[in-house]
Amino acid sequence: MAAWSDLTNDVLEYITSFLTFPDHCRFGAVCKNWRSVSKSRRYPPIPQLPWLVLEEEKETRKHKFYSLSDAKHYSIEIPELHGRYICGSSHGWLFAVDIKITGILINPFTRELFELPPFPPFCKDVDVNTLIEKVPSDYMGGPRDYTFEEMQARIVTKAILSHDPKERSDFTAMIMFGEMNTPAFWRPGDLCWTVVDGQDGSSYDIIYFKENFYVLSPANVIYVVDFEPEPKLRVVGPQISYTVMH
Structure with missing residues (x-):
């Protein structure tokens, strides 16, 4: 009988296509060869909860x-x-904020990560000891003292990706930050987040659909993010009306 560790990579990759995430992790713990195959895949390809x-x-x-x-x-x-606060997930990657108000984008399955620049308005090195005093009062919802843990939980309210970084290197990360949920984006190689202008008031949600980012306002107005020539929000849908059923 042939040794299981000597199975060819194409056979092992076919086997992993039927595994759940926990079984995929157990698969990678069998031996070095199986672990190499398990890490080469994006994540278990079958539909997962x-x-x-x-x-x-x-x-x-x-x-x-x-x-x-x-x-x-x-x-x-x-x-x-x-010590990091996880503020969002997308395509199996986690966004996490540290006490210096910088962040990482990490795949917990493969441990690959991207270092993110400080979140707006801290697009520069900051002194952690005086960070709270530098926060604009309207940024955090009014003047008061905040612990680092509270700031971590409030700075980024949502974070999503346009594509899986393991599949496309030209992906875009989009966040909503601050008290007004202002949209901003970052791409690999950028030294700072770019804030997207063009909206009066706050944002309610943001999604990525068919190569576009869409922003929904609390008034149910739909915007699309235009990146060229200047990043801005453009209205693409009328105000949505709905009726609450009792």
């Missing part, structure tokens, strides 16, 4: 996740996330 990202365990510093498919909790050691 999402995992819920829970808090970091203070004792072990591991991050807790909850799998909806098998109704189990998993504690996973991801040192890059220690």
